[in-house]
Amino acid sequence: MKPTQSTLNPTLKMKSTKGSIRKDLVAYLIISPWLIGFLGLVIGPMIASLYFSFTNYDMLSPASWVGLENYKNVLVNDPRFVQSLKVTLIFVFVSTPLKLVFALLLAMLFNTGRKGTGLFTTIYYIPSIIGGSVAIAVVWRQLFGREGAINSLFASVGLDGLNWLGDPTYALTILIILVVWQFGSPLIIFLAGLRQIPLELYEAASVDGASSLTRFFRITLPMLTPVIFFNLIMQTIGAFMTFTQAFLITKGGPMDATNFYAVYLYETAFEYLRMGYASAMAWILLVIIGVITLILFATSKYWVHYEGGNK
Amino acid sequence: MRKNRNGVLIATVVLCTLMIGGCQTGSSGDGGNDDDVLRVAWWGGQERHTMTLEMIQLFEKKHPDITVEPEYTAWDNYWERLTTQAAGSNLPDVVQMDNSKLNEYISRSLIKDLSPFIDDGIIDLSNVDDAYQDINTVDNAVYGISLGSNALGVVYNQELFDEHGIELEDGYTYEDLKEKMRELGAAVGDGFYGYDLSSEFELFTVFARQSGESVFNEAGDGLGYTDETLIAFFQFVTEMLEEDLSPPHEITMEYIEGGESTIAGGLTGMGLIASNQIIGQQALTEEELSLSPLPALDGGVEGNWIRPSMSFSVTEHTNQEENAAVFIDFVTNDPEANEILQGERGVPISSEIRTHLEGKVSEEVEKTFGYLEFMAENSAPADPLPPPGESEVRGAFLRIIESVKYGQTSPEDATTQFRSEAESIIN
Numbered sequence: 001m002k003p004t005q006s007t008l009n010p011t012l013k014m015k016s017t018k019g020s021i022r023k024d025l026v027a028y029l030i031i032s033p034w035l036i037g038f039l040g041l042v043i044g045p046m047i048a049s050l051y052f053s054f055t056n057y058d059m060l061s062p063a064s065w066v067g068l069e070n071y072k073n074v075l076v077n078d079p080r081f082v083q084s085l086k087v088t089l090i091f092v093f094v095s096t097p098l099k100l101v102f103a104l105l106l107a108m109l110f111n112t113g114r115k116g117t118g119l120f121t122t123i124y125y126i127p128s129i130i131g132g133s134v135a136i137a138v139v140w141r142q143l144f145g146r147e148g149a150i151n152s153l154f155a156s157v158g159l160d161g162l163n164w165l166g167d168p169t170y171a172l173t174i175l176i177i178l179v180v181w182q183f184g185s186p187l188i189i190f191l192a193g194l195r196q197i198p199l200e201l202y203e204a205a206s207v208d209g210a211s212s213l214t215r216f217f218r219i220t221l222p223m224l225t226p227v228i229f230f231n232l233i234m235q236t237i238g239a240f241m242t243f244t245q246a247f248l249i250t251k252g253g254p255m256d257a258t259n260f261y262a263v264y265l266y267e268t269a270f271e272y273l274r275m276g277y278a279s280a281m282a283w284i285l286l287v288i289i290g291v292i293t294l295i296l297f298a299t300s301k302y303w304v305h306y307e308g309g310n311k
Numbered sequence: 312m313r314k315n316r317n318g319v320l321i322a323t324v325v326l327c328t329l330m331i332g333g334c335q336t337g338s339s340g341d342g343g344n345d346d347d348v349l350r351v352a353w354w355g356g357q358e359r360h361t362m363t364l365e366m367i368q369l370f371e372k373k374h375p376d377i378t379v380e381p382e383y384t385a386w387d388n389y390w391e392r393l394t395t396q397a398a399g400s401n402l403p404d405v406v407q408m409d410n411s412k413l414n415e416y417i418s419r420s421l422i423k424d425l426s427p428f429i430d431d432g433i434i435d436l437s438n439v440d441d442a443y444q445d446i447n448t449v450d451n452a453v454y455g456i457s458l459g460s461n462a463l464g465v466v467y468n469q470e471l472f473d474e475h476g477i478e479l480e481d482g483y484t485y486e487d488l489k490e491k492m493r494e495l496g497a498a499v500g501d502g503f504y505g506y507d508l509s510s511e512f513e514l515f516t517v518f519a520r521q522s523g524e525s526v527f528n529e530a531g532d533g534l535g536y537t538d539e540t541l542i543a544f545f546q547f548v549t550e551m552l553e554e555d556l557s558p559p560h561e562i563t564m565e566y567i568e569g570g571e572s573t574i575a576g577g578l579t580g581m582g583l584i585a586s587n588q589i590i591g592q593q594a595l596t597e598e599e600l601s602l603s604p605l606p607a608l609d610g611g612v613e614g615n616w617i618r619p620s621m622s623f624s625v626t627e628h629t630n631q632e633e634n635a636a637v638f639i640d641f642v643t644n645d646p647e648a649n650e651i652l653q654g655e656r657g658v659p660i661s662s663e664i665r666t667h668l669e670g671k672v673s674e675e676v677e678k679t680f681g682y683l684e685f686m687a688e689n690s691a692p693a694d695p696l697p698p699p700g701e702s703e704v705r706g707a708f709l710r711i712i713e714s715v716k717y718g719q720t721s722p723e724d725a726t727t728q729f730r731s732e733a734e735s736i737i738n
Contacts, residue, residue, distance in 0.1 A: 058419075059394045059395070059397060059398040060394060060397050060398070060415060060416070060419040060421060061419040141568075141569075145565060145569075146561075146562060146565055163559075163561045163562075165561075165565075166559075166560070166561025166562070166564060166565060167561065168717070251568070253564075253713065254560075254561065254564070254713060254717070255710070255713050255714050255717065255719070256710065267706075270390075270391050270394070271390075271702060271703075271706070272700075272702060272703040272706070273394060273415075
């Protein structure tokens with residue numbers, strides 16, 4: 001281990017012998033596929049988009065510098081930006097907690113060690129793999145279409161069907177359900193977290209006569225808070241960037257009721273060719289996500305308990 | 312240990328070389344413009360792809376010195392792809408162009424003036440009436456060659472109309488349309504509406520022209536209609552919906568997004584289309600469809616016009632403009648090529664080709680030929696090309712009319728809102 005550490009430490013590089021230069025090279029070569037990808041496909045485009053966000057750029061003609069105008073227009077003069085931000089925030093703050101609650105409940109169920117839990121874990125994980133795909137979006141549109149399965153179900157018990165996706169009041173709800181349904185990855189993480197909780201704690205609590213509810217609130221939940229925190233951060237960030245479902249199922253409609261930030265950004269960039277404006281929107285989204293993540297981190301010291309920590 | 316590490320080193324070097332090599336093959340396969348392959352791009356459905364590929368094979372057989380590399384996608388991806396290629400100075404040599412996008416490409420100097428090739432006779436337009444090329448000609452420069460003409464028209468279910476004895480006489484007005492739809496609705500019964508209310512922006516374009524105005528002004532830097540006209544149009548739309556003469560908006564949208572048609576689905580009996588779309592509509596239903604002219608505005612003027620349904624343009628990034636011109640001439644004038652293409656992109660602009668195709672195309676295509684002949688006598692000159700930004704104005708229009716159709720915005724408020732949004736987009 002020691003020699004490897006010294007080769008990766010740049011301050012020691014000057015002292016390296018010929019042999020360790022070789023080792024450096026090997027290290028860089030090994031990470032090079034990732035490094036090339038990171039520089040070329042992540043850092044490069046990010047720098048370009050930062051530059052474009054200060055320009056008027058339509059992709060067909062050269063970009064012209066406009067300073068902060070794009071940012072000003074997005075923040076001050078764009079009612080559709082406000083609408084898309086509103087829809088996105090509702091979506092994030094409704095879908096994320098729901099998804100985590102479902103994931104946790106099922107994880108608890110699967111953690112009882114009954115027969116067949118492995119199979120069910122797999123089954124419940126499947127929506128997360130295919131959930132963001134085009135095929136599921138199409139299925140979803142069929143299910144909730146006017147003549148879809150859900151309305152047939154309603155009709156069979158004598159109820160009038162609703163126009164789920166065409167009605168501005170329901171469309172967002174349907175998308176939230178679709179995303180909540182994809183709780184597989186937090187489920188797996190919760191399951192791993194539950195298995196980390198020492199059984200002795202439960203045994204001791206039982207001996208002291210704690211009910212299962214008490215055990216859940218006094219042992220499971222506190223012990224699980226680091227995992228909950230992790231899931232919360234990941235899912236919140238993911239929810240902010242939701243695109244496929246809204247783009248394919250509702251195209252942001254009806255009447256912008258599901259015009260998520262990412263959908264509006266895409267439309268601005270690729271349909272209306274306002275690349276500069278869209279770049280500014282992307283950086284504003286980055287700041288919004290950053291601020292919300294920071295707030296979550298700030299609150300974490302009041303509710304996240306680390307084993308062996310002060311709290 | 313040392314040996315092992317060398318192994319890793321070699322493996323990594325090989326991997327990287329492969330990756331870099333892979334990238335290079337990728338980009339040259341994508342067709343950098345320094346090779347001698349003629350790249351031709353178009354959008355369309357499966358049927359068009361098949362026919363165009365077959366036509367390209369024939370072209371390569373007749374011109375063995377030119378190799379064509381096709382690039383084809385659906386409409387949505389097409390423009391994304393083209394803009395990305397434009398940004399990378401890597402546009403295909405020949406691109407299929409839409410009227411609404413043409414000005415964007417002309418104003419950024421991305422497409423070539425083809426008039427030198429027409430003067431040279433490489434592109435032979437001797438059998439083509441100037442009217443068909445009107446929109447593609449700006450200040451004596453020719454920015455595209457029409458792949459076929461079309462015009463807006465009303466497609467209707469002929470069998471249904473005959474069955475119930477309903478007829479649209481020439482010169483019928485918007486009021487007559489409503490009356491006929493009431494009759495038809497009463498005759499057909501529950502679950503039937505009458506008129507398919509989609510393509511609203513196109514309908515408004517005609518409506519404005521019938522009122523003696525136009526959506527955009529002559530200079531292309533502002534709007535060219537009066538608020539009264541748009542209010543009247545929104546009122547017509549509202550009335551159609553209130554009386555159940557058109558399906559509720561969400562039903563229409565569901566059909567459109569599912570790639571279906573309310574006419575083929577038996578919900579409506581007629582609707583606005585571009586004339587060549589009757590071919591796609593007919594494919595969806597057993598019942599016979601026909602084309603009729605648009606409703607007229609009481610006290611208004613002629614509003615419809617003939618336009619290229621789409622054109623081929625040659626881009627500035629090409630290095631083989633002459634081959635591109637030869638290819639375009641082939642599509643325009645070769646009888647065999649047009650037998651393959653079947654007038655699916657629109658009515659061929661060469662009179663000779665039209666004569667040649669008589670009896671060789673399907674009944675629907677014959678109907679588009681007949682309709683365009685009628686249109687040649689009954690149309691007004693085209694408006695100038697819409698300004699760049701038209702697609703965003705159209706997007707705003709569709710959003711606002713959606714809210715009118717849901718009854719959430721009054722025609723008056725919607726008119727004010729559209730004017731302010733459209734003006735801020737164009738300026």
